[in-house]
Amino acid sequence: MATVQFDPDHRLWLLTGPTTAYALRVAEDGGLRHVHWGAVLTLAQAVRLAEQPSPAASSFEAIAGVDELAVEGGPRFGPASLLVRFADGTRGVEWRYDGHDADAGHLRVHLRDRHYPLHVTMHYRLHPDSDVLERWTTVENRDDRRPVTVLRCDSAAWTVPHRGTYRMSHLVGGWNSEFQLRRDSVPVAETVLTSRRGMTSHHANPWLAVDDGTAGEEHGEVWSTALAWSGSWRITVHRDPVGRTSWTGGFGHDGLTWSLAPGETLDTPVFAGLHSTGGFGAASRAWHGYVRRHVLTHPAETRPVLYNSWEATGFDVDEAGQLALAARAASLGVELFVMDDGWFGARASDRAGLGDWTPNPVRFPAGLGPLVAEVRRLGMRFGLWVEPEMVNPDSDLYRAHPDWVLRMANRQRTEMRHQLVLNLARPEVAEWTHGWLDGLVRAHQIDFLKWDANRPFTEAGWPGHDDPDRLWIAHTRAVYQIMDRLRADHPGLRIETCSGGGGRADLGVLARTDQVWTSDNTDPVDRLGIQAGFSQLFPAQVMAAWVTDSPNVATARHTPLRFRFHVAMAGALGIGGDLTTWTEDELKEAAELVAAYKRVRGVVQHGTAYRLRGDGALTAVQYVHDGEHVVLAWCPVRRYGHEPAPLRLTAVAPDAVYRDRKTGTAYPGALLRHSGLPLELPPGDHASTLVHLERLG
Ligand code: GLA
Secondary structure, three states: OOEEEEEOOOOEEEEEOOOEEEEEEEOOOOOEEEEEEEEOOOHHHHHHHHOOOOOOOEOOEOOOOOEOOOEOOOOOOOOOOEEEEOOOOOEOOOEEEEEEEEEOOEEEEEEEEOOOOEEEEEEEEEOOOOOEEEEEEEEEEOOOOOOEEEEEEOOEEEEEOOOOOOEEEEEEOOOOOOOEEEEEEOOOOEEEEEEOOOOOOOOEEEEEEEEOOOOOOOOEOEEEEEEOOOOOEEEEEEEOOOOOEEEEEEEOOOOOOEEEOOOOEEEOOOEEEEEEOEHHHHHHHHHHHHHHHHHOOOOOOOOOOEEEOHHHHOOOOOHHHHHHHHHHHHHHOOOEEEEOOOOEOOOOOOOEOOOOOOEOOOOOOOOOHHHHHHHHHOOOEEEEEEOOOEEOOEOHHHHHOHHHEOOOOOOOOOOEOOEEEEOOOOHHHHHHHHHHHHHHHHHHOOOEEEEOOOOOOOOOOOOOOOOHHHHHHHHHHHHHHHHHHHHHHOOOOEEEEOEOEEOOOOHHHHOOOOEEEOEOOOOHHHHHHHHHHHOOOOOHHHEEEEEOOOOOOOOOOOOOHHHHHHHHOOOEEEEOOOHHHOOHHHHHHHHHHHHHHHHHHHHHHHOEEEEEEEOOOOEEEEEEEOOEEEEEEEEOOOHHHOOOOOEOOOOOOOOOEEEEOOOOOEEEHHHHHHOOEOOOOOOOOOEEEEEEEEEEO
């Protein structure tokens, strides 16, 4: 259920979802104020809440209540969500309420400036099957002559009820260490989470959760938000000295401007918010449900087991080598064979060739045709690595179009990984990019693209353009448009989002891709933390995870094959090792483990996930789907040789009985909850197990 109610006397709206409600009102000054975000209330109760005096009212802070989209103007001194400057130099906005309309859970509140023809619509949308509230903002300059400079236009500001303390959970990291979950107390300050890189980034993810410091995995109130945007972004969390906490967020980072031309409209991405009462676990499950039902395009599909050649070959790619890998991959039960970097142009290393998207004639003398045909004959689908937004200066593309890159007059062109960024905000560059991708996919009926982006923006200028900063937003939109167009024209095409691993993972890109390359770090011990962080927002079906060689190429850690598989089975399983070096025993064990994964992947990929433990000694996740339960448990180190404490299952009914599909042992639910699931872990470090239970009545 999703309803929108309006109280005309108080000019207050109440949006109600399955278990939460959200209320806002028009204030005396014409702006929109926050009223409520939390448990379900009646309209009358929301009105009473709105009448409560602000704890901050004084002559130094005269705005009572927190704005839904704060502007400059009047006595407002916190971070503004909307910052504008008119052509005559006037800054800020003075609001006038301009009506509203609503249909099917979508409320649009219209505001305009009292003097200037600047119109703003604030959108609130609830789906009947989710407590996730989608919010975004539309700004329109109806002046027929003069532009308006937009210095900031956030999607939404979120406010939580007044609590004594506030804690913030967020995801930080770097290349090879993405999605590290941190829980920090929110300081009385403005705390900025941001990416200035033109990409979502490895360093911070535009998801955060706020609680009062007492929530746990399965209990407590949690307010969390996620921005659906894949370029630069900024979220400012503001805890003021009188105790209110709110945060405003949107696309673009500090200092960028957008000149809104006469008649032009700026639409922000969705900033989605979720209130949940069952702790961080329930919040994640609600996000997973939302991603499945309202973000992903093919949520019901089961992701195939893929093979990727990157760790096996690096840039040393050729037809014979790929054929050898493909034959072995097929024998293991792999369903999708993906050739990574190194197949095109003069791409023998990362120094050359990016931009020249034709098969290297020495490595593939007859083009890709023979490889694709053989992969298909082996019963697998075919996928290819591409990096469409980038160019090596040592490439035919750059020699022909040195002006196509992001650049500024009188500034150097900083190279990272010997490459520059193409300015896809330029229509001819976007058109060219779409053209070669479309041709490539069409020529070989390619099933899958791994869409990579291996450097951030620098010197992001657009010489000759009178509003160059807009490229920061227009580039990302162009990426979205190319993906959307490719998918519309090639309905069978699936896309993996990648930016040096998990540098572009967000709800915006997931609306046009099918999975995320989670991290270039494939070490299973490191992956446990990366995957736990990733699972805060994203469901297992989009989390690509490969089994690679031991010792691991990034960490030199030795781990058993079974442990590597069990860790990768927590998501969309792939294999990325050099199969030509695996022994017969390893290949046999790998084939068995792939088969075991195929038996449980429906539950893992489409099930409801419960993070049971993650205490260092034991990490475990339980997936539940249609009466089937899969438990994956990993013991990265056995300190003192001690066994971990019993693994108690949370998602079982005490009065039901659960049978282990492999051993046949039946367990009463009450005991699984109370004394735990007996785990048959091999001795020593890097021990792991997979248990598949079914509910018997
Ligand atoms: C990035 C990706 C890797 C691989 C390389 C190829 O780093 O994350 O998986 O595709 O590029 O250059």
